[in-house]
Amino acid sequence: MPLVRIPPRYPRRALLRRSEGHVVVQFTIDPDGGVSDPKVVEAEPKGFFEQAALRAIRGWKFQPQLENGVAVARSATQTIRFSLKK
Template identity: 40%
Template sequence: MGSIVRLVIGVPIAALVTVVLFVIMYNLIVPDAVEIEEASDNLRISINDEVAEVEARRRDTTIDDVDQIDPPPPPPQIERQAAEQPTEGLDTIVGQIPEFDTPQLASDSVSFSVSDRDAQPLVRIEPQYPPRAAERGVEGTCAVRFDVTPDGTPTNVTIMSCSSSMFERASIRAVERWRYNPKVENGVPVARRGVETQFNFELAD
């Protein structure tokens, strides 16, 4: 029963509040009427359709007013003289050319021979001091033996004697980088065997 009473009383009140809020919002949204004053003065813009003609001043020029210019004279003619041929012979001017006997070359009188030679070094690179030996202050010598191929390349490098094993690898690598003029026998490059050399490993002071 109480809920029905509240419903009967609440519905008219809610409707009244809604109408009041609607009227207030309408008055806030709709602006006031503003009277627009008409302009008292009327602007008039006129454009002149007529184009004024401008008289250009013309100057009459005739051919008689231009000065007559004479062309330049032609260049002088240069006479060409023909060169006279010498009447004396060449031997009179520079002297008589001596005569030489033509040498006689026979195939049996000329011989070319290539002398034999041993292998000769062209590129010789010193071995690099081993870092481990340098840190320990070790000095010494190392003797190696190797062969030289007909194209001048060292091969078969072996250690003959070495004061320390630390110098062996450096000695072999140095010899492998050398280059030779090969040994020649009867004009033909041949292999050279048993070449020996020794390296001295000394620390700088």
């Protein structure tokens, strides 16, 4: 679970078309809890939400993983959902 979760901005094109969907992002959680190397591994529908998801997840912060008392990097996957319903 992220400690800081910045919500993505709903893309204007998707709003105008009343589109909803999701993006699955794979990334590395750095030893300091930041996100690096995010990449989209799935998007539905394609071409609407990918950039918004990547921008948002770059600002997320996670609890670092400790191994023998030392913070280490780890890979993670997160699904970001885009819904018009609040």
